Amino acid sequence: xxxxxxxxxxxxxxxxxxxxxxxxxxxxxxxxxxxxxxxxxxxxxxxxxxxxxxxxxxxxxxxxxxxxxxxxxxxxxxxxxxxxxxxxxxxxxxxxxxxxxxxxxxxxxxxxxxxxxxxxxxxxxxxxxxxxxxxxxxxxxxxxxxxxxxxxxxxxxxxxxxxxxxxxxxxxxxxxxxxxxxxxxxx
Amino acid sequence: xxxxxxxxxxxxxxxxxxxxxxxxxxxxxxxxxxxxxxxxxxxxxxxxxxxxxxxxxxxxxxxxxxxxxxxxxxxxxxxxxxxxxxxxxxxxxxxxxxxxxxxxxxxxxxxxxxxxxxxxxxxxxxxxxxxxxxxxxxxxxxxxxxxxxxxxxxxxxxxxxxxxxxxxxxxxxxxxxxxxxxxxxxxxxxxxxxxxxxxxxxxxxxxxxxxxxxxxxxxxxxxxxxxxxxxxxxxxxxxxxxxxxxxxxxxxxxxxxxxxxxxxxxxxxxxxxxxxxxxxxxxxxxxxxxxxxxxxxxxxxxxxxxxxxxxxxxxxxxxxxxxxxxxxxxxxxxxxxxxxxxxxxxxxxxxxxxxxxxxxxxxxxxxxxxxxxxxxxxxxxxxxxxxxxxxxxxxxxxxxxxxxxxxxxxxxxxxxxxxxxxxxxxxxxxxxxxxx
Amino acid sequence: xxxxxxxxxxxxxxxxxxxxxxxxxxxxxxxxxxxxxxxxxxxxxxxxxxxxxxxxxxxxxxxxxxxxxxxxxxxxxxxxxxxxxxxxxxxxxxxxxxxxxxxxxxxxxxxxxxxxxxxxxxxxxxxxxxxxxxxxxxxxxxxxxxxxxxxxxxxxxxxxxxxxxxxxxxxxxxxxxxxxxxxxxxxxxxxxxxxxxxxxxxxxxxxxxxxxxxxxxxxxxxxxxxxxxxxxxxxxxxxxxxxxxxxxxxxxxxxxxxxxxxxxxxxxxxxxxxxxxxxxxxxxxxxxxxxxxxxxxxxxxxxxxxxxxxxxxxxxxxxxxxxxxxxxxxxx
Numbered sequence: 001x002x003x004x005x006x007x008x009x010x011x012x013x014x015x016x017x018x019x020x021x022x023x024x025x026x027x028x029x030x031x032x033x034x035x036x037x038x039x040x041x042x043x044x045x046x047x048x049x050x051x052x053x054x055x056x057x058x059x060x061x062x063x064x065x066x067x068x069x070x071x072x073x074x075x076x077x078x079x080x081x082x083x084x085x086x087x088x089x090x091x092x093x094x095x096x097x098x099x100x101x102x103x104x105x106x107x108x109x110x111x112x113x114x115x116x117x118x119x120x121x122x123x124x125x126x127x128x129x130x131x132x133x134x135x136x137x138x139x140x141x142x143x144x145x146x147x148x149x150x151x152x153x154x155x156x157x158x159x160x161x162x163x164x165x166x167x168x169x170x171x172x173x174x175x176x177x178x179x180x181x182x183x184x185x186x187x
Numbered sequence: 188x189x190x191x192x193x194x195x196x197x198x199x200x201x202x203x204x205x206x207x208x209x210x211x212x213x214x215x216x217x218x219x220x221x222x223x224x225x226x227x228x229x230x231x232x233x234x235x236x237x238x239x240x241x242x243x244x245x246x247x248x249x250x251x252x253x254x255x256x257x258x259x260x261x262x263x264x265x266x267x268x269x270x271x272x273x274x275x276x277x278x279x280x281x282x283x284x285x286x287x288x289x290x291x292x293x294x295x296x297x298x299x300x301x302x303x304x305x306x307x308x309x310x311x312x313x314x315x316x317x318x319x320x321x322x323x324x325x326x327x328x329x330x331x332x333x334x335x336x337x338x339x340x341x342x343x344x345x346x347x348x349x350x351x352x353x354x355x356x357x358x359x360x361x362x363x364x365x366x367x368x369x370x371x372x373x374x375x376x377x378x379x380x381x382x383x384x385x386x387x388x389x390x391x392x393x394x395x396x397x398x399x400x401x402x403x404x405x406x407x408x409x410x411x412x413x414x415x416x417x418x419x420x421x422x423x424x425x426x427x428x429x430x431x432x433x434x435x436x437x438x439x440x441x442x443x444x445x446x447x448x449x450x451x452x453x454x455x456x457x458x459x460x461x462x463x464x465x466x467x468x469x470x471x472x473x474x475x476x477x478x479x480x481x482x483x484x485x486x487x488x489x490x491x492x493x494x495x496x497x498x499x500x501x502x503x504x505x506x507x508x509x510x511x512x513x514x515x516x517x518x519x520x521x522x523x524x525x526x527x528x529x530x531x532x533x534x535x536x537x538x539x540x541x542x543x544x545x546x547x548x549x550x551x552x553x554x555x556x557x558x559x560x561x562x563x564x565x566x567x568x569x570x571x572x573x574x575x576x577x578x579x580x581x582x583x584x585x586x587x588x589x590x591x592x593x594x595x596x597x598x599x600x601x602x603x604x605x606x607x608x609x610x611x612x613x614x615x616x617x618x619x620x621x622x623x
Numbered sequence: 624x625x626x627x628x629x630x631x632x633x634x635x636x637x638x639x640x641x642x643x644x645x646x647x648x649x650x651x652x653x654x655x656x657x658x659x660x661x662x663x664x665x666x667x668x669x670x671x672x673x674x675x676x677x678x679x680x681x682x683x684x685x686x687x688x689x690x691x692x693x694x695x696x697x698x699x700x701x702x703x704x705x706x707x708x709x710x711x712x713x714x715x716x717x718x719x720x721x722x723x724x725x726x727x728x729x730x731x732x733x734x735x736x737x738x739x740x741x742x743x744x745x746x747x748x749x750x751x752x753x754x755x756x757x758x759x760x761x762x763x764x765x766x767x768x769x770x771x772x773x774x775x776x777x778x779x780x781x782x783x784x785x786x787x788x789x790x791x792x793x794x795x796x797x798x799x800x801x802x803x804x805x806x807x808x809x810x811x812x813x814x815x816x817x818x819x820x821x822x823x824x825x826x827x828x829x830x831x832x833x834x835x836x837x838x839x840x841x842x843x844x845x846x847x848x849x850x851x852x853x854x855x856x857x858x859x860x861x862x863x864x865x866x867x868x869x870x871x872x873x874x875x876x877x878x879x880x881x882x883x884x885x886x887x888x889x890x891x892x893x894x895x896x897x898x899x900x901x902x903x904x905x906x907x908x909x910x911x912x913x914x915x916x917x918x919x920x921x922x923x924x925x926x927x928x929x930x931x932x933x934x935x936x937x938x939x940x941x942x943x944x945x946x947x948x949x950x951x952x953x954x955x
Contacts, residue, residue, distance in 0.1 A: 027697075029697070029700065029750075029753060029754075030699075030700075033700070033703075033746075033750070036746070052730060052731055052732050053731070053732050053735070056732050056735040056736050056738075056739045057735070057739075059739040059740075059742075059743075060735065060738060060739040060742060063739070063742045063743060063745070063746075067745055067746070067749060067768050067772060068772075070749060070750075070753075070768075138731070139731060139732060139792055239758060241758050241759075241762075242758075247840065263762070263766075263926050350922060352838075353922035353923060354828055354829065354831070354921070354922040354923025355919075355920065355921060355922040355923075356658075356662075356919065357658070357661050357662045357919045357920060360662035360663065360664065361662065361663070364663055420920070424921070424922065426829055426921060426922050426923070426924055426928070427922050429925070429928055430922065430923075430924075430925050430928070603925060603926060603927065604762065604838055604839075604926075605832070605838055605923075605925040605926055606925070607838065608838050
């Protein structure tokens with residue numbers, strides 16, 4: 001077994017096990033940490049697939065995101081000290097239905113896709129890693145694709161994010177003004 | 188569920204949550220007071236309200252001794268808070284009733300332990316007024332010099348600790364180096380560095396030696412330069428200015444209502460200083476200014492104290508120039524301790540010494556007096572009632588820190604957690620004096 | 624990949640780790656000596672000559688202390704948090720070029736990797752704050768997460784301006800691009816912004832709000848003792864060293880020897896490498912000194928001042944700087 005394979009299985013196991021923690025843990029903070037590890041594992045897999053830029057951006061983006069998630073976890077649980085924030089189990093039936101449906105859907109998609117027969121996967125199998133020329137930087141190509149053929153999509157995504165940002169700022173602002181009124185104080 | 192029940196439940200939950208094992212009743216009362224401040228607080232089940240009750244002190248790095256603040260926080264902002272004092276209460280006022288006036292003096296050293304000499308002087312002035320004892324001029328000058336040195340001592344600690352509370356630790360050591368020099372001077376004046384007890388009723392214990400005078404001269408020559416260096420570091424430092432500007436504002440009316448005195452009052456725009464208002468010792472014979480600012484915020488308190496240090500140096504300079512020769516204690520051996528020479532070599536001296544130590548000075552029966560001085564923290568007053576014996580029938584101390592600390596609750600509310608330490612530093616309470 | 628081909632890298636890794644840990648330990652020593660010097664004191668001078676063995680004694684002391692965890696702490700995260708802090712700090716050395724061709728992994732996205740890994744540091748602090756089940760620690764942890772996230776953006780933009788100038792994300796190429804003129808001269812505003820954000824990211828004064836000892840006792844590590852505390856301590860100083868190294872790499876020509884082109888080509892290879900390593904660590908050492916110097920002079924920010932500085936001043940400045948640098952790049 002070569003090192004790549006060992007690393008692949010390690011990252012794969014990390015991803016899956018951490019995902020299990022996310023689902024099963026009832027402690028919000030633990031679940032958040034599990035999510036971080038999952039995304040970390042996926043980043044590792046990206047790196048193994050020579051998508052170095054994607055791997056690092058994955059960490060960079062999600063690290064900040066999950067911190068916010070953790071903060072909400074801390075703040076949404078009313079008792080800050082003294083008790084672990086736990087989630088309750090609600091909507092068992094609907095949840096089970098959705099989960100089963102999604103599972104079936106994914107399995108169907110995966111089996112109908114026939115990955116092994118895809119041309120670029122088949123090509124990739126032929127390459128001998130030891131002798132292949134090193135993969136160059138993906139950054140430049142990614143950048144050219146983003147401002148070239150996919151410019152419209154890129155800009156739309158940026159617009160959506162901007163709108164989301166403005167919306168968030170508006171919501172936060174309004175709730176602060178409400179807080180300024182003596183809402184919680186009665187004489 | 189009505190508001191009251193909800194509040195009570197919340198309170199009970201709070202007490203359960205905080206694992207308060209010691210002084211359950213005391214802590215319960217404290218939290219109840221926190222709950223009942225201004226209005227009863229209704230807790231709506233807002234998931235994002237991050238209120239919590241934070242206990243700061245009595246063991247905390249920045250509460251200047253054993254001050255305790257219980258604050259209700261909303262994020263970093265203090266919504267309401269209560270102050271808990273008394274952790275250093277030693278019953279000094281009661282102790283005084285079992286001591287002769289002179290015996291009581293060492294206890295006053297331990298009130299405002301940053302300026303022990305001022306406390307000694309305040310007690311002596313009260314007793315002298317009560318028993319109508321004349322104090323020779325030279326002794327008055329020595330007392331004035333020592334009082335101003337004590338003011339420097341106290342303000343230096345205030346400066347160092349307040350700047351350190353804001354995060355600049357080096358300042359603390361720089362001011363302590365200067366304090367060390369003053370302690371050395373006190374060693375030369377009184378033979379003790381911290382608990383001097385150098386005053387005697389009717390004078391002082393020992394004369395200034397030439398060495399001591401030289402040491403004081405050297406100190407006041409150097410000190411203004413140090414002061415300028417510190418001001419250079421702080422007065423234009425944006426972080427420092429912004430951390431102090433506009434926080435902890437006390438208006439002049441509010442300051443008077445709260446009974447603030449000293450630099451805290453003068454920073455609010457009230458030019459009240461006992462030294463000019465009712466001059467004692469030789470303050471009417473020296474020229475100095477009373478710095479006043481009108482902003483009433485923490486920065487104003489900083490400027491006022493910095494300027495006061497400069498004025499103290501001026502006062503000491505003038506006192507050294509004017510220092511007259513003469514006796515240092517009242518010559519009447521019934522009113523003041525006789526000289527040690529006399530005690531050792533004459534029978535009358537020994538008897539007087541014995542009598543004075545045993546019975547002390549006996550003010551007239553029923554006499555009462557209030558005498559105050561401008562201590563570094565504010566007006567330090569002694570109110571004494573006499574029953575004609577050498578022991579006070581009742582001795583009440585009006586300590587400036589105790590009164591100044593009352594302002595803390597009102598200026599902390601609405602401030603941020605980071606402000607707590609600089610605000611406490613700016614008010615500059617000494618718990619030894621506040622708790623007595 | 625065979626083990627043999629990894630061997631030189633492993634040796635270099637060991638050497639780099641040793642250097643980093645030693646530097647972190649001696650940064651503590653020098654911090655104490657320099658602060659003592661600033662404050663008219665003497666500082667540690669008892670253990671070994673000039674107190675040089677003091678770090679060793681400190682570590683021994685920490686190792687032998689009792690490891691206390693609060694009763695209601697989250698055991699797992701309480702233990703994990705300091706490890707995250709140290710790991711995030713150590714992992715940065717992977718892409719720092721110590722000399723020409725002397726780098727652990729000269730990856731294409733080196734500088735992004737540094738940003739990504741250092742941003743992990745926030746977890747160590749936030750989690751320790753939460754897991755300790757202490758209000759002071761929690762306040763410290765929350766402060767730190769807000770602070771680190773806010774300053775990361777300005778820092779990223781400052782780094783981006785450097786990337787625009789050197790047209791590469793590779794740390795080695797960023798250094799080589801400074802052969803003619805250091806980035807600090809071409810991009811002084813970017814350097815200033817990066818320096819400030821580096822102070823914020825390492826939680827050093829004036830940005831040490833998460834541990835603000837006068838307000839929050841010790842902030843996020845209030846409830847830590849023994850070597851768990853030691854790990855936070857080591858992580859802090861490692862971050863100082865590494866931030867200095869990154870500043871050196873990005874703005875001060877990394878391992879490039881000043882005026883090296885005048886005489887370097889005549890020297891044998893080992894001497895060149897040696898000089899370059901010396902130059903790298905010398906510059907790093909200077910910035911470590913700056914970190915210490917600032918810490919012992921300036922008071923601490925308040926939370927709202929910190930946020931205002933980050934968002935109202937630094938962020939627009941960083942954007943402006945990026946635009947300016949890009950324009951300059953286009954025109955010249």
